[in-house]
Amino acid sequence: MGPGPSDVDPRVLEAMARPTIGHLDPLFVDMMDELKGMLQYAFRTRNALTLPISAPGSAGMETAFVNLVEPGDTVIVCQNGVFGGRMKENVERCGATPVMVEDEWGKPVDPQKLEDALKAHPEARTVAFVQAETSTGAESDTRTLVEIAHRHDCLAIVDTVTALGGTPIETDAWGIDAVYSGSQKCLSCTPGLSPVSFSEAAIARIRNRKTKVQSWFLDLNLVMGYWGEGAKRAYHHTAPINALYGLHESLVLLQEEGLENAWARHRRNHEALRDGLEAMGLSFVVAPEHRLPQLNAVRVPEGVDEATVRSALLSDYSIEIGAGLGPLAGRIWRIGLMGYASNPRNVYLLLSALEAILAAQGYALPRGAAVDAARAAYASGNENLKTAANG
Amino acid sequence: MGPGPSDVDPRVLEAMARPTIGHLDPLFVDMMDELKGMLQYAFRTRNALTLPISAPGSAGMETAFVNLVEPGDTVIVCQNGVFGGRMKENVERCGATPVMVEDEWGKPVDPQKLEDALKAHPEARTVAFVQAETSTGAESDTRTLVEIAHRHDCLAIVDTVTALGGTPIETDAWGIDAVYSGSQKCLSCTPGLSPVSFSEAAIARIRNRKTKVQSWFLDLNLVMGYWGEGAKRAYHHTAPINALYGLHESLVLLQEEGLENAWARHRRNHEALRDGLEAMGLSFVVAPEHRLPQLNAVRVPEGVDEATVRSALLSDYSIEIGAGLGPLAGRIWRIGLMGYASNPRNVYLLLSALEAILAAQGYALPRGAAVDAARAAYASGNENLKTAANG
Numbered sequence: 141m142g143p144g145p146s147d148v149d150p151r152v153l154e155a156m157a158r159p160t161i162g163h164l165d166p167l168f169v170d171m172m173d174e175l176k177g178m179l180q181y182a183f184r185t186r187n188a189l190t191l192p193i194s195a196p197g198s199a200g201m202e203t204a205f206v207n208l209v210e211p212g213d214t215v216i217v218c219q220n221g222v223f224g225g226r227m228k229e230n231v232e233r234c235g236a237t238p239v240m241v242e243d244e245w246g247k248p249v250d251p252q253k254l255e256d257a258l259k260a261h262p263e264a265r266t267v268a269f270v271q272a273e274t275s276t277g278a279e280s281d282t283r284t285l286v287e288i289a290h291r292h293d294c295l296a297i298v299d300t301v302t303a304l305g306g307t308p309i310e311t312d313a314w315g316i317d318a319v320y321s322g323s324q325k326c327l328s329c330t331p332g333l334s335p336v337s338f339s340e341a342a343i344a345r346i347r348n349r350k351t352k353v354q355s356w357f358l359d360l361n362l363v364m365g366y367w368g369e370g371a372k373r374a375y376h377h378t379a380p381i382n383a384l385y386g387l388h389e390s391l392v393l394l395q396e397e398g399l400e401n402a403w404a405r406h407r408r409n410h411e412a413l414r415d416g417l418e419a420m421g422l423s424f425v426v427a428p429e430h431r432l433p434q435l436n437a438v439r440v441p442e443g444v445d446e447a448t449v450r451s452a453l454l455s456d457y458s459i460e461i462g463a464g465l466g467p468l469a470g471r472i473w474r475i476g477l478m479g480y481a482s483n484p485r486n487v488y489l490l491l492s493a494l495e496a497i498l499a500a501q502g503y504a505l506p507r508g509a510a511v512d513a514a515r516a517a518y519a520s521g522n523e524n525l526k527t528a529a530n531g
Numbered sequence: 532m533g534p535g536p537s538d539v540d541p542r543v544l545e546a547m548a549r550p551t552i553g554h555l556d557p558l559f560v561d562m563m564d565e566l567k568g569m570l571q572y573a574f575r576t577r578n579a580l581t582l583p584i585s586a587p588g589s590a591g592m593e594t595a596f597v598n599l600v601e602p603g604d605t606v607i608v609c610q611n612g613v614f615g616g617r618m619k620e621n622v623e624r625c626g627a628t629p630v631m632v633e634d635e636w637g638k639p640v641d642p643q644k645l646e647d648a649l650k651a652h653p654e655a656r657t658v659a660f661v662q663a664e665t666s667t668g669a670e671s672d673t674r675t676l677v678e679i680a681h682r683h684d685c686l687a688i689v690d691t692v693t694a695l696g697g698t699p700i701e702t703d704a705w706g707i708d709a710v711y712s713g714s715q716k717c718l719s720c721t722p723g724l725s726p727v728s729f730s731e732a733a734i735a736r737i738r739n740r741k742t743k744v745q746s747w748f749l750d751l752n753l754v755m756g757y758w759g760e761g762a763k764r765a766y767h768h769t770a771p772i773n774a775l776y777g778l779h780e781s782l783v784l785l786q787e788e789g790l791e792n793a794w795a796r797h798r799r800n801h802e803a804l805r806d807g808l809e810a811m812g813l814s815f816v817v818a819p820e821h822r823l824p825q826l827n828a829v830r831v832p833e834g835v836d837e838a839t840v841r842s843a844l845l846s847d848y849s850i851e852i853g854a855g856l857g858p859l860a861g862r863i864w865r866i867g868l869m870g871y872a873s874n875p876r877n878v879y880l881l882l883s884a885l886e887a888i889l890a891a892q893g894y895a896l897p898r899g900a901a902v903d904a905a906r907a908a909y910a911s912g913n914e915n916l917k918t919a920a921n922g
Contacts, residue, residue: 153773199586
């Protein structure tokens, strides 16, 4: 129940243990086509260039930057948490100039600041931001930010590592040019893969580059030869076969549930957790309208040692929650309700455990209030209480 | 039985299906320490900077180049197959100049040519070559090539993707500065991870770079913060937890067998396969003294359609063997006996199957001769025939 990796569905784990076959085996090539189709479903896109990068989300981020950015470019990078900072690093390492649009950690990206930066930098060709900041739990308004980027003739790179499967992403309807995610958050797969999708405009830019992509491993001109259309696949690198079995199964699970149902489930469990945490007297870092349901950042109460609480949760309850990062280190907890782990059982367990640990630390609160509040939230949501209670 | 991925030991598959825990969980951090120790065992090194890169072998290669090479450098790249060409790509994408030392595909790297290139290019700082060319099955003399590189004040990057666990690598004794491999060959793990090891001299160069490493994801200055000594681990990227469970188990298996015993097993099964293939009238691409036991490249006989034979092996016997690449495309087969797949059962199965398929194509050969020759090889090797026959 941290900021990811989240719990993995047993069906995904079983799939990963199937015998390894070759990366050019006709059966595997068929599975690649299915993976592409299911990733298009998850990203809500018809982009032909939709595939999983054979490495974690950070490599997905790097794929977007090294392919779309050339030396000398200006890139507007919006930062409201850790991952905007990582984007800046990527831009610099591509030999380009990042122009930073800074917002407070815990706040969404301010569209007006982006607009101002684009007016001040008409030479910019690319805008990059994080839809779902894993370091704070804040969600930015992708539709609006992409629209502003396009109005200034920029392509938009959007980080959806923590978003995909948990909260709406409309790649085509919002016109996102490059989107990347991770397997280990709301998809309930193991960490190690990064689903990505690129628009036609992004592909055109990649095809028309003046310089070679600086990474051979992440060069989409080459990766496309393996993940492209048709039965003919050119060997690029050896695909992580078993990890892809797992991702495939996690996407089958997502299709079985339905994407909108998955969003609704994340929302419902968030609301119950939120009511429980607030009944305990805890407060959220992010304003209600910008809160990600899958990642709940709450302030550590005065006088409570946050590391001791996390240790007790891990050792006594086998629950991992996340610490704060950067300016929020020591000041917040990050409680994930992602994918398979987003269920009432976890909500009740976390609330009960946290209540007991805080009480042991002398933090006064009425015992049982948190669980009651969560239960009431499920009931008021007109949900099947029996299902909720049984997890 | 192709050039990899090889068959994965069931114990490795089981390990991969264990529940995912966090990348900063104390139990996982302990496992990272064990992984490092077992990789040091496999590479025969005490290098502190020994770890698995969270992506396939191609990313391990890129890790070596982006960390050790700076723009403007001259790098001597020895090419005698596909992977020397990939090294050249890496050098160029680092903004450096590759000086190519070319040898015929199927031949080892010629030490005299390397010596000549280093004399002609005293400005070179790095030498790179492939110990075990996966595209041809040829092995180069790493000890001699590294010694020449050091005599000319160069660091040596050595590709051991197909070598590790199957054939001797003496990282410390031979003085290799940067070595990388893959999980999916003689380690019998699934594809997706790249074990690497860097010497003190290599670390000193990385620490003293004038420019930042162009890849954020592969920057060892950052990766070291997560994989370094002690209990304090700085988050860099989310490690591929379950893939690392698998690698851990594959290294436990290697330790149980013993590295020297694993080398001997690969040698023994190669000799049986070789005698069988030669009894069938097939000839090897590589001269005996430079042949890798784990990868057997043989010429396609006149008048035989090589793709039809591979298809029949796959569809009728569930055996995958590799095709030729580059100038050897259509002219050779690559038969792997790697890791878990290097056993007498596979030797007998492949020989029987190939014999039957070639006979069906009208290629005349005495039926049963191949299997008899393999059996004789096992017997003459003073091996336990019972074990050999039972696989």
